[in-house]
Amino acid sequence: VCDVRRDAEWVRERFGAARIARMATMADGRPRLVPVVYALVGATIYTAVDGKPKRTTELARLDDIAADPSVCLLVDAYDEDWTQLWWARADATARIAVESAEGVAALRNRYPQYASVALPGPVIVAEVTRWSGWSAQ
């Protein structure tokens, strides 16, 4: 098994194709992790507070970003054949947008599920400052 660090283009492509990412926020000086659905537009990752997750959890995430904008997002694939493993990571600076027409449109376009899931809440707008990635081969 060899392994390869990947360039930004490869990482962006993986973020464009994956369906779920995990986002780490800063929670009072320690990391907090949640999975997120998201949309990538240029160097911006949008994720929304929708009708799906529990409200208190969402609020914690928003509080985290309001206090510290540093976030990290990861997409990956697991396979029992470890030569197939890869991951792609975005370090980003996030803000809370009360409304984001572009973000909501991108999310609705990407996930048909949003046809029946409300998007009442604010949108997290994460500007990517660094792409990094790895694959086993």
Next chain:
Amino acid sequence: VCDVRRDAEWVRERFGAARIARMATMADGRPRLVPVVYALVGATIYTAVDGKPKRTTELARLDDIAADPSVCLLVDAYDEDWTQLWWARADATARIAVESAEGVAALRNRYPQYASVALPGPVIVAEVTRWSGWSAQ
């Protein structure tokens, strides 16, 4: 869609069954994310520096933990049917063990892949301080 916060027993069960987790460490005051294979023994999560990932990445992870022991681990499942979504999270305090017979044995027992992948490096020993989880139903 309703949603449910899950208790520690449910969360531990999910951690016992999943094959991959994502671990967030603290990297100079901001979060860093990587996927990890792991083994759960009691309230301890073991993950190793094995022959699989790129060495520089592993070292970054170890440096992070040496400087700040706060970590967060997440397992989840994505499904296009959003009523099937769930996640399970462990907040933990990690240390680097130069050797951990228990950790290595648990990892080898859990992943047959380790029969052909070396485990030359230290083991990250993460003591879980809080379990939390959520499912869509």
